[in-house]
Amino acid sequence: MMVYFDARSAAVIADPYPALRALRDHDPVHWSDRLGGWMLTRYDDIRRSLRDPRLSSDRMRPFFSHLPEDARRELRDLGEHMALWAVFNDPPDHTRLRGLMNKAFTSSAVAALRPRIAELVHELVDGLLERGETDFIRHFAYPLPAGVIAAMLGVPRADVDRLKQWSDDLGSFVLTSRLSPDKYTRANTAIREMNAYFGDLVEARRRQPADDVASALTAAGERGDFLSRDELVAACVLLLFAGHETTTHLLGNGLLALLRHPDQLLALKDNAEDEKAVSAAVEEMLRWDGPSLAQVRILADDYELGGRVMRKGDRVFQMLAAANRDPEAFENPDAFDIARRDNRHLTFGFGIHFCLGAPLARLEAQIAFPILLDRLKEIGLAGAPDWSDSIVVRGLNRLPIHCSAA
Numbered sequence: 001m002m003v004y005f006d007a008r009s010a011a012v013i014a015d016p017y018p019a020l021r022a023l024r025d026h027d028p029v030h031w032s033d034r035l036g037g038w039m040l041t042r043y044d045d046i047r048r049s050l051r052d053p054r055l056s057s058d059r060m061r062p063f064f065s066h067l068p069e070d071a072r073r074e075l076r077d078l079g080e081h082m083a084l085w086a087v088f089n090d091p092p093d094h095t096r097l098r099g100l101m102n103k104a105f106t107s108s109a110v111a112a113l114r115p116r117i118a119e120l121v122h123e124l125v126d127g128l129l130e131r132g133e134t135d136f137i138r139h140f141a142y143p144l145p146a147g148v149i150a151a152m153l154g155v156p157r158a159d160v161d162r163l164k165q166w167s168d169d170l171g172s173f174v175l176t177s178r179l180s181p182d183k184y185t186r187a188n189t190a191i192r193e194m195n196a197y198f199g200d201l202v203e204a205r206r207r208q209p210a211d212d213v214a215s216a217l218t219a220a221g222e223r224g225d226f227l228s229r230d231e232l233v234a235a236c237v238l239l240l241f242a243g244h245e246t247t248t249h250l251l252g253n254g255l256l257a258l259l260r261h262p263d264q265l266l267a268l269k270d271n272a273e274d275e276k277a278v279s280a281a282v283e284e285m286l287r288w289d290g291p292s293l294a295q296v297r298i299l300a301d302d303y304e305l306g307g308r309v310m311r312k313g314d315r316v317f318q319m320l321a322a323a324n325r326d327p328e329a330f331e332n333p334d335a336f337d338i339a340r341r342d343n344r345h346l347t348f349g350f351g352i353h354f355c356l357g358a359p360l361a362r363l364e365a366q367i368a369f370p371i372l373l374d375r376l377k378e379i380g381l382a383g384a385p386d387w388s389d390s391i392v393v394r395g396l397n398r399l400p401i402h403c404s405a406a
């Protein structure tokens with residue numbers, strides 16, 4: 001059977017799961033002309049491939065080296081900066097960059113944020129209640145993680161909106177927007193400005209360390225393997241970027257899943273005091289319609305899977321959202337069941353690049369949902385959700401809701 005994944009169709013953007021199921025059932029190692037790469041959709045194939053060094057994460061250097069000469073010159077800042085992100089590197093560079101980030105982004109630094117997260121959630125719920133009818137993304141799901149990661153990095157709150165604009169401009173490039181044509185020049189300008197901003201921050205922390213991740217990174221770089229100024233700045237930009245967009249989508253997609261399953265919403269409300277139950281519910285939000293649609297790799301060597309030979313240099317899209325609904329890995333995979341146990345979803349990736357911020361993203365959602373459900377006695381959809389067209393991240397641009405405390 002011939003199957004075709006129309007990445008740009010509005011129906012697929014709104015609900016990719018039927019199309020992903022068709023691929024997984026009929027062509028699990030699929031060549032997509034439209035995406036210019038292979039699409040893997042089976043849980044086992046993806047999990048195995050995520051541990052295979054032939055699938056390289058070093059995909060920015062080849063991308064920029066294939067651009068025409070004048071485009072390469074114009075986008076030089078972007079190319080040089082992105083090549084320093086841990087997530088776009090293989091060992092040994094990845095090992096060094098990740099090792100230094102691990103030293104700064106510790107579990108105690110995450111746990112210390114607990115009171116700040118709860119305080120921010122309450123402030124934002126006050127705002128939702130004042131508005132009554134509002135966009136949940138704009139007034140809750142975006143400002144919560146942005147405020148938390150800014151606090152963790154040591155960025156003043158007044159600058160958060162400026163960072164959001166840069167991050168959005170960068171996002172349409174990194175997250176492979178399907179529809180925006182000027183994404184490269186916008187991303188290049190954003191990187192130039194972010195480089196200057198974080199360059200100043202790192203310099204300030206070198207002179208006078210504070211209790212934040214930017215200071216810890218700077219200190220780790222000076223103590224251990226030397227982290228160049230550019231690498232330090234790139235680590236800050238990566239944390240800022242990775243730290244909010246995805247978590248925004250966990251909160252947005254998670255709330256939408258609950259609103260579309262009122263029985264599950266009630267069950268969560270009834271168990272909001274039970275940490276284990278809340279944690280299981282958040283894992284199910286991550287699995288059932290989590291923020292990760294796909295990851296991208298470049299083949300460093302030929303790779304054979306399911307009788308297909310993929311060639312060195314080919315792009316591979318590991319469709320995490322398809323893996324998370326694979327019946328070989330999950331019982332009744334299309335059911336949204338917040339009591340699901342043994343939930344080995346791949347939403348945070350797998351292997352050496354496993355998400356550094358997973359404990360923080362989980363903590364934010366585990367704190368946010370009980371407070372939201374406790375304080376918003378009435379909550380419902382006030383319009384159609386508007387989905388982003390990224391091929392990598394799955395999330396909402398807008399989620400109109402109405403709510404009240406009575």
Ligand code: HEM
Nearest residue numbers: 086087242243246247250291347348349353355356357361
């Ligand atoms: C629900 C929210 C989140 C999701 C779904 C998510 C997802 C992911 C995924 C799938 C990867 C692996 C990428 C790859 O293998 O190519 C990753 C890596 C990463 N994430 Fe997250 N992430 C989330 C939140 C965060 C947060 C809050 C932070 C930081 C504050 C963060 C920082 C990172 C970093 C630094 C990496 C690169 C790790 C490496 O290359 O070794 N993420 N994330």
